[in-house]
Amino acid sequence: MAEYSVIVDSTEFEAAARALAAGTGPVAVDVERASGFRYSQRAYLVQVFRRGAGVMLFDPPQIGDFSALQQAIGDEEWVFHAASQDLPSLRELGLEPARIFDTELAARLLGHEKVGLAAVTEDTLGITLKKEHSAADWSTRPLPESWLEYAALDVLHLVDVRDAIAEELAEAGKTEIAAEEFAATLTRAPKPPREDPWRKLSGLHRVRGGRNLAVARELWNAREEYAQQQDVSPGRLVPDRSLLAAVLAAPSSKQALAGLSDFHGRASRSQLDRWWAAIVRGRESEDLPRERVPSDTLPPPRAWADRNPEADARLKLARPVVEQLAEELNMPTENLLTPEYLRRISWQPPALTADAIGVALADLGARPWQIAQTAQKIADAFVEAAQPVEEAPAACS
Structure with a gap:
């Protein structure tokens, strides 16, 4: 087993940078975070490999x-x-690639049955990787030697995997498709923050009334503030179900809150004053949240037949057409066209032409290759859906 050490000082770091600059070919990069343990998504280890x-x-x-x-x-x-998964953490460090190759995404476009790193490495190189430390707390110091070996193997073979996958893409005629997808991944803007992130609280649909929602909001915000201060994942301090239990139980005092068996977590009692103060703020707040928040979320397709029968007809004809095309291209349907995009244009379509549908798909974020493959077929399906249903001939008496 090879031994690996972590570069921690500026002298070693600059020497490593010079060695990588003198290497040849593409650079394999991976990041280890402490998701589920820490509040932040910062990188706690960056692994880099280059031939030479x-x-x-x-x-x-x-x-x-x-x-x-x-x-x-x-x-x-x-x-x-x-x-x-890795680009946001790298960008926090000022690390920004000019171009990328994504072996996981390429494996999807090629129709690989399993697209995890271990599966793709075994499929392409016949090498078996152990993945036992993928959910570890990478903020741990010092990092155990077995973890370092695991982290190193994530990049050691990745350039070889890239070369094998690139050959597969060329043989399948998907090199340009993959290039568009890689570029889209690199330039994709981050999702804007939610206006009311506290509404992500699991089970919030059980809370009724603006006053109780205000309590839920204040408990959520108090936990977020403390989690950020401590750099600990919020759920490790007090789980969502415990915050919800406190809201639903409506305790009359701090002592009553402490007595709730369903209110638990490692900070549930040590920070009892914090949680009680949040409950009081919610009860005294004059800024009561609305129970129903306007949203552009579409209704579930099962409700379309009643709410928008024309859209239902369009989706029911277009969706199997796209699924069949994805099967012919040997890739998952969601990689051919994001299902939400098809639902959007089915619900509120543009003109029933390939050009108009292509523009609408592009506005939603579809790539040119996706539009070229799907726009005409979707337009044909929409036109068919718009045709009046022929009445069955009357039975002869």
């Missing part, structure tokens, strides 16, 4: 300034497995 340089493991909290690494490899192709 080997594997480098960097400790972001210790290094801080990653500009030397960006300068060394910023213009090269960066190889990821599921790039959308």
